[in-house]
Amino acid sequence: MIFEHEIPTGSRLYFGSIAKAKRELEYTASQFLAHEGFEEIVTPNFSYSGHQSIDDDKELITLSDESNNSLALRADSTLDVVRIIKKRLGRATEHKKWFYIQPVFTYPSNEIYQIGLEWIGYDNMSDIINLNCKLLEKLNLFPMVQIANINIPLLISQKLNIDIELFKNGEIGALFDLDIEWLSKLINVKNADELQSVMTLIPSYLQEECQKLMNIANDVAYTKVSISPIFYSAMKYYDNIYYRVIEGNLTLANGGGYKSDGINSLGFALYTDNLLKVMEG
Numbered sequence: 001m002i003f004e005h006e007i008p009t010g011s012r013l014y015f016g017s018i019a020k021a022k023r024e025l026e027y028t029a030s031q032f033l034a035h036e037g038f039e040e041i042v043t044p045n046f047s048y049s050g051h052q053s054i055d056d057d058k059e060l061i062t063l064s065d066e067s068n069n070s071l072a073l074r075a076d077s078t079l080d081v082v083r084i085i086k087k088r089l090g091r092a093t094e095h096k097k098w099f100y101i102q103p104v105f106t107y108p109s110n111e112i113y114q115i116g117l118e119w120i121g122y123d124n125m126s127d128i129i130n131l132n133c134k135l136l137e138k139l140n141l142f143p144m145v146q147i148a149n150i151n152i153p154l155l156i157s158q159k160l161n162i163d164i165e166l167f168k169n170g171e172i173g174a175l176f177d178l179d180i181e182w183l184s185k186l187i188n189v190k191n192a193d194e195l196q197s198v199m200t201l202i203p204s205y206l207q208e209e210c211q212k213l214m215n216i217a218n219d220v221a222y223t224k225v226s227i228s229p230i231f232y233s234a235m236k237y238y239d240n241i242y243y244r245v246i247e248g249n250l251t252l253a254n255g256g257g258y259k260s261d262g263i264n265s266l267g268f269a270l271y272t273d274n275l276l277k278v279m280e281g
Helices: 017-036 078-090 125-138 151-160 164-168 172-176 181-187 193-199 204-221 272-280
Strands: 047-048 062-064 069-074 097-106 110-120 143-148 225-227 241-247 250-260 263-271
Touching: 017 097, 017 110, 017 125, 017 272, 047 110, 078 097, 078 110, 078 250, 110 272, 125 143, 125 193, 125 204, 125 241, 125 250, 125 263, 143 151, 151 164, 151 181, 164 172, 172 181, 172 225, 181 193, 193 204, 204 225, 204 241, 250 272, 263 272
Parallel strands: 143 225
Antiparallel strands: 047 069, 062 069, 097 110, 110 263, 143 241, 241 250, 250 263
């Protein structure tokens, strides 16, 4: 029996002070991003299932339109925004900097509110991380920023014939058990200085990607920065430098670089509910 006061697990209800805090958070973010030259876009809640950018189709909430085409509630905003800008609005605007404040939906009834942006045709990762940090500081938040390079674990997996799932699942013990000196040292790296100290030990096929990670970390104008060379993100589209913003056990934001139709772009998303939890505390 479902009582009248019950709402589905994963759905969101905001009222009173929390609703006010959410609105103020979104207003502050929108004002900041507009000042930084980003224009707002609100994409449709529904799109065709084939346009969704999510690894597991079982996560989609699907239905059919009047022609029996498969539709889905928006499960991700990044490539949805880029696709609409380039494919539908391409002749109407040449603007490349966009932000959105909207939820995504995953099966069975999860609502995840986000504040995000896409910088189309731009690839200076340190700029996007610095922008993310400036927005957090505007909100009076100073969490840890962890930067990684997806290509490093991918290359290690390929060259050493190691299952990428070990990196994806964070099975550090199994990686230490391989008893490879340079890999063990790389696992323990926490900042750019430590990465610099192991550069002479790591194989040549990792040198360029590790240098890239180190350069970006050094260009970030924020004090609470760590790097994690072997961290692997399972995001479908991020294909290079990736970062996440962490406070305790909460992920407040993540972002990275990706390609859409061969064009390099950058984006990040802040998770509204986690931000509210930290701001309340």
